[in-house]
Amino acid sequence: MGLLANPKGTGPIKPPTPQYTFTEEGYESKRERIVMSNPTEISSSPRSSRGSLIPFHNLVERVKTFLSYIFFDRPKLLLFFPLMLIVFSSSVLVYNKIHIGEFVEKDYTLKGGIKITILYPGEIDKQKVSRVIKDIFGVKPARIEDIYDYSEGRRVGWDIIVDVTTKEIESTESIVKEKLSEALGVDKNKITVDINAPIEKIGLGIVGALLLSILLMGIPVYICFRNIGSVAGIILSTILDVIDVLAFCSIIGIKLSLATLGALLVIIGYSTDSDALLSNAFLRGREEGNIRERVKTALRTELTMDVAAITIYIIMFTLSNNPVIKTIGVVSMLGVIFDFINTWCLSSYILRRIFLGDER
Amino acid sequence: MIVEILGKLFRYKYTLLMITLIIASFIFIHPNIYREGAKVTSSINPHIKEGDIIYEINGIKIKNSADFYRTLEKLKNETSFQIKIKREVFPYIYKDITISYYSSKPGDIGVLGVKDIGATNIDFGIDLSGGIRVIVSPVEENVSADTLKNVIEGRLNFYGVADVRVYTLVRSNKVVVEVPSTSIDLLEILQHQGVFEAKIGNRTAFTGEEIQHICTSPAEGCVYYIKMVYKKGNRELWEGAFEVFLKDSAAKRLAEIIKGLEINKSSCFMEYTGQVVCYLNETIKFVLDNETVSELAISSDLKDAAIRTSRIDSAVIKITRGSREEVEYEMKKLIAILQSGSLPTRIKIESITVIPPLYGSMVLRNIILLWVLGIVTVFVVLFVRYRSINVASLIIMTALVETFCTLGLAAGLGNLGKAFRWTIDLPALAGIIAAVGTGIDDQIIITDEVLYGRRRKEGMETSIKKAFFVVIAGYLITVASISPLFVLAGGTFRGFAVSTIIGVTLGAFITRPAYAEILRRIYHKD
Numbered sequence: 053m054g055l056l057a058n059p060k061g062t063g064p065i066k067p068p069t070p071q072y073t074f075t076e077e078g079y080e081s082k083r084e085r086i087v088m089s090n091p092t093e094i095s096s097s098p099r100s101s102r103g104s105l106i107p108f109h110n111l112v113e114r115v116k117t118f119l120s121y122i123f124f125d126r127p128k129l130l131l132f133f134p135l136m137l138i139v140f141s142s143s144v145l146v147y148n149k150i151h152i153g154e155f156v157e158k159d160y161t162l163k164g165g166i167k168i169t170i171l172y173p174g175e176i177d178k179q180k181v182s183r184v185i186k187d188i189f190g191v192k193p194a195r196i197e198d199i200y201d202y203s204e205g206r207r208v209g210w211d212i213i214v215d216v217t218t219k220e221i222e223s224t225e226s227i228v229k230e231k232l233s234e235a236l237g238v239d240k241n242k243i244t245v246d247i248n249a250p251i252e253k254i255g256l257g258i259v260g261a262l263l264l265s266i267l268l269m270g271i272p273v274y275i276c277f278r279n280i281g282s283v284a285g286i287i288l289s290t291i292l293d294v295i296d297v298l299a300f301c302s303i304i305g306i307k308l309s310l311a312t313l314g315a316l317l318v319i320i321g322y323s324t325d326s327d328a329l330l331s332n333a334f335l336r337g338r339e340e341g342n343i344r345e346r347v348k349t350a351l352r353t354e355l356t357m358d359v360a361a362i363t364i365y366i367i368m369f370t371l372s373n374n375p376v377i378k379t380i381g382v383v384s385m386l387g388v389i390f391d392f393i394n395t396w397c398l399s400s401y402i403l404r405r406i407f408l409g410d411e412r
Numbered sequence: 413m414i415v416e417i418l419g420k421l422f423r424y425k426y427t428l429l430m431i432t433l434i435i436a437s438f439i440f441i442h443p444n445i446y447r448e449g450a451k452v453t454s455s456i457n458p459h460i461k462e463g464d465i466i467y468e469i470n471g472i473k474i475k476n477s478a479d480f481y482r483t484l485e486k487l488k489n490e491t492s493f494q495i496k497i498k499r500e501v502f503p504y505i506y507k508d509i510t511i512s513y514y515s516s517k518p519g520d521i522g523v524l525g526v527k528d529i530g531a532t533n534i535d536f537g538i539d540l541s542g543g544i545r546v547i548v549s550p551v552e553e554n555v556s557a558d559t560l561k562n563v564i565e566g567r568l569n570f571y572g573v574a575d576v577r578v579y580t581l582v583r584s585n586k587v588v589v590e591v592p593s594t595s596i597d598l599l600e601i602l603q604h605q606g607v608f609e610a611k612i613g614n615r616t617a618f619t620g621e622e623i624q625h626i627c628t629s630p631a632e633g634c635v636y637y638i639k640m641v642y643k644k645g646n647r648e649l650w651e652g653a654f655e656v657f658l659k660d661s662a663a664k665r666l667a668e669i670i671k672g673l674e675i676n677k678s679s680c681f682m683e684y685t686g687q688v689v690c691y692l693n694e695t696i697k698f699v700l701d702n703e704t705v706s707e708l709a710i711s712s713d714l715k716d717a718a719i720r721t722s723r724i725d726s727a728v729i730k731i732t733r734g735s736r737e738e739v740e741y742e743m744k745k746l747i748a749i750l751q752s753g754s755l756p757t758r759i760k761i762e763s764i765t766v767i768p769p770l771y772g773s774m775v776l777r778n779i780i781l782l783w784v785l786g787i788v789t790v791f792v793v794l795f796v797r798y799r800s801i802n803v804a805s806l807i808i809m810t811a812l813v814e815t816f817c818t819l820g821l822a823a824g825l826g827n828l829g830k831a832f833r834w835t836i837d838l839p840a841l842a843g844i845i846a847a848v849g850t851g852i853d854d855q856i857i858i859t860d861e862v863l864y865g866r867r868r869k870e871g872m873e874t875s876i877k878k879a880f881f882v883v884i885a886g887y888l889i890t891v892a893s894i895s896p897l898f899v900l901a902g903g904t905f906r907g908f909a910v911s912t913i914i915g916v917t918l919g920a921f922i923t924r925p926a927y928a929e930i931l932r933r934i935y936h937k938d
Contacts, residue, residue: 164763169768169771171768171770171771199771208770208771208774209771225764242768244766244767244768245764245766246763246764246765246766247763247764247765260896261896261897262896264896265892265893265894265895265896265897266893268892268893268895268896269889269892269893271892272885272888272889272891272892273885273889275888276881276884276885276888276889277885286889310905313905314839314842314905314908317893317894317897317905317908318842318846318849320893321846321850321889321890321893321894321912322849322850322853324886324889324890324893325850325853325854325886325889325890327889328882328885328886328889329857329882329886331885332878332881332882332885336878340868349860349864352860353856353857353860356793356794356797356856356860357852357853357856357857359793359797360789360790360793360794360852360853360856361849361853363786363789363790363793364786364789364790364849367782367785367786367789368782368786371778371781371782371785372778372782373774373775373778374775374778374779374838376838377778377779377782377838377842380842
C-alpha cells in the first residue's frame with residue numbers, strides 16, 4: 053500500500069484523508085488515460101499513452117512503474133544514491149587534503165601561475181618546450197595543449213601552463229618570449245605570456261562566497277514556500293551538488309579555477325530552479341490533493357530541462373576552442389547530473405516527510 | 413472603438429513591451445552598415461562632439477582611425493583645417509557638417525582620440541577583442557586602490573590611450589587596467605613613476621610628495637567647480653577651479669617664495685565680475701620629469717595671504733577656456749599630473765595578460781558557433797518533447813529575444829556614460845548564457861503547467877499563475893545566490909553577476925510573461 057493510502061499519514065501539515073486521496077488518485081489516473089488517448093490533444097508523452105494500454109508487456113512501462121513504486125512507496129531506497137555519492141565524494145576530498153594539502157587542487161588562475169600562448173598552427177617539439185621552461189623556472193610545464201579553432205576547423209596555436217609564481221613580471225615575460233622563440237623558431241610577436249597573481253584570497257574568499265550564496269538563497273525560498281523543509285532541501289542539495297562536483301572534477305583532473313568557480317555558481321543557480329519546481333509540486337499537490345500527479349509532471353519538466361541543458365554542455369565541451377568554456381561545459385554537466393540525484397532523491401524525501409508525514 | 417482596440421492591445425501588454433524592447437535594443441546595438449571614417453572618442457574642439465564621424469580633413473579622405481592619425485601627421489604644419497564630419501542626429505540619420513577650424517597649435521584639430529567604427533555599439537572586453545590586462549597594486553600600503561585607480565586613469569588619458577578600462581578589485585588594494593590594444597607599452601606607462609615639482613622661477617615651491625590632498629569634487633567641501641562665466645552671441649567663456657592642499661613644510665616655503673615676488677602692474681585687468689585682478693611677476697610651472705607640462709599665472713591675492721599668515725596651506729588653481737570640454741580636459745590633465753606626482757609609491761605589477769586580437773576574435777566566433785548549435789539542439793529536444801513546432805519555436809524565439817535584449821541593454825548603458833559602461837567579456841557572456849538557460853527552463857515550466865492545467869480542465873489563467881509562482885521564486889533565488897559574486901575574488905565575476913541578474917530580470921518581468929501571453933493565444937485557438 054502506498055503512502056497516499058496510509059491512514060496514519062500525519063505530518064506537520066494535515067495530509068489528505070486516505071479515502072479521498074485514493075479516490076482522487078484513481079479518478080486522476082482514469083482521467084489521464086482518457087485524455088491521453090484523445091488524438092487531438094497535444095500529448096506530452098505519447099509513448100506513455102501507448103504503454104498504458106499494455107502495461108505489463110512494455111519494458112519502458114515496467115521500468116516506469118518500478119521507478120514510480122520506488123519513488124512514491126519506498127523513498128528511503130532512493131536516499132542510497134545521494135548518500136553513496138556524498139560518502140564517496142567526501143572521501144575523495146579528504147584523500148586530496150591528506151595527499152596534496154588541499155581539498156581541491158587549484159589551477160594557475162587562482163593560486164597564481166603562468167600561461168604561455170604560442171599562436172603557431174604547426175607541430176611544436178614538446179620536449180624542447182619542456183626543457184626551455186625547466187631552464188627558466190626550474191619546473192616542467194604542467195600542461196601543453198593545443199588551441200583549436202572549430203569555426204575554421206584547424207589548430208591555431210598552443211597553450212603552455214606553468215605552475216609557478218613570479219614577481220619579476222617584465223623580465224620573465226621577455227626571457228620566456230626570447231628563449232621559446234629561439235628554440236621553436238616562432239616569431240616573438242606570436243608568443244604571449246600571461247602571468248597571474250594568486251587571487252584566491254582577494255576580497256571575499258571562495259568558501260565564504262559559496263556559503264554566503266547558499267545561505268542567501270534560503271531567504272527567498274522561505275518567503276515563497278513558507279516552509280523550512282524547502283529551505284533545508286534546497287540548501288542541503290546545493291551543498292551536496294558542490295561537494296560532488298568538486299570531487300568528480302578532481303578525479304577527472306579538472307583543477308579549481310576561475311572557470312570552475314563560475315560553473316559552480318551556475319550550478320547553484322540551476323539547482324535552485326529544480327528545487328523550486330519540486331517544492332512547488334508538493335505545495336500545489338497538497339492544495340489540489342494530487343501530489344503524485346504533480347510530482348510526476350514536475351519530474352517530466354525537470355527531465356526536459358536537464359536534457360536540454362546537458363546537450364548544450366556537451367556541445368560546449370566538445371566544440372569549444374577555449375579552455376574556460378570547455379571547463380564550464382564539463383563542470384556544469386556534472387552539476388546537472390548530481391543536482392538531479394540530490395534534488396529528486398534527497399530533497400524530495402525531505403519534502404515528502406514534511407508534506408505527507410512519515411509513512412511508517 | 414478605440415477603447416475596444418486599446419483593451420485588446422492591453423491583453424498583449426507584455427508582448428508589446430517585448431517588441432518595444434527589441435526595437436530599443438536594435439537601436440542601442442546599432443549594427444553599422446556604413447563603417448567608413450574615424451569615430452571621435454574624446455574632443456576639446458567645441459565643434460566636434462564625442463561620437464561624431466570624421467571622414468575628411470582638408471580634402472583627404474579618412475577611412476579609419478589609422479587614416480586619421482596618418483592624415484594629422486601629414487598636416488602637422490597646418491593651422492587651418494576644413495573638417496567634414498557626420499553627426500547622428502537620430503538613430504541611423506546622419507547630418508553632414510563641414511567645419512572650418514583655425515588652431516593656435518600646428519597640426520592640432522582638438523580631437524584627443526578616435527577609434528574605428530565597430531560592427532556594433534557593443535563594447536566587447538579584451539577577452540573577445542584582444543588587448544592587455546594588467547593587475548597592479550601600490551608598493552606602499554597606505555595608498556588606497558581608489559587613489560591608484562585615479563592616478564592610472566589620469567596618466568593613461570594624459571598619454572592619449574583610448575578606451576582604457578580601469579577598475580579596483582573589491583576589498584583589495586589591487587587595480588585592474590585593461591586596454592583593448594596590444595601595440596602600446598602599457599607597462600612602461602604604468603611603471604613610469606613621474607617626479608613632479610611646482611617651480612616658481614628656479615626655486616621649487618612644492619614637490620609631488622608635499623601635496624596633501626587635491627579636491628576633486630564639490631562634495632568634499634573644498635573648491636571645485638566648472639561654470640560658464642561669460643556668454644555673448646556664440647562666444648562663451650568657461651571657468652574651472654580646484655583646490656590643492658599642501659603639507660606644512662611646503663605651505664611655509666610657498667609663502668616665503670611668494671612674499672619675495674612683485675606685483676606686475678601691467679598684468680592688471682578688470683575681470684568679468686568687475687573686480688580688478690593683478691598677477692605677480694613670476695609664474696608657477698608644473699614640471700613632470702623635468703618637462704614643463706603647464707604654466708599658470710599667480711594671483712596677487714596670494715601675496716597678501718602670504719604676508720598675512722606666513723603660510724599658504726592651500727591654493728586654488730583656476731582655468732579659463734572657450735568651452736566646457738576644454739576646461740574639463742585641462743582640469744583632468746592637471747589633476748592627473750598633480751596626483752601622479754603626489755603618489756609616494758611605485759606601482760607593483762601583479763599580473764599581466766596579453767590576448768592577441770586574433771585569439772580574441774577566434775573565441776568570439778567560436779562562442780557564436782556554440783550558441784547556434786546550442787539553439788538548434790535545444791529546439792530538437794523541445795520538439796521531441798512537445799511534438800509542437802509552435803511551442804518549440806516560441807521557446808527558442810523567446811531565448812533569442814532575451815539574448816538580444818540583454819546585449820542591447822549592455823550597449824544602451826554605455827550611452828549613459830563611462831560609469832555605466834558595461835563591457836561584454838567572457839564572464840559576461842557566460843552570465844547571458846546562464847540567464848537564457850534559466851529562461852528556457854522557465855518556459856518549459858510554463859508550458860508544462862499549461863498542458864497539465866488543460867488535462868485537469870483548469871482555466872488557462874490559473875495555470876499561468878501557478879507557473880509564474882515557480883518562475884518568480886526561481887528568479888528571486890537566482891538573484892540571491894548570484895549576489896555574492898559581486899565580491900568573490902575581488903569582483904572578478906562582477907560581469908557574470910551583472911549580466912545574469914539583468915538577463916533574468918528582463919526574462920522574469922518581460923519576455924517570460926510575453927511568452928505566456930502568446931502561449932495562451934496558441935492554446936486558446938486549439
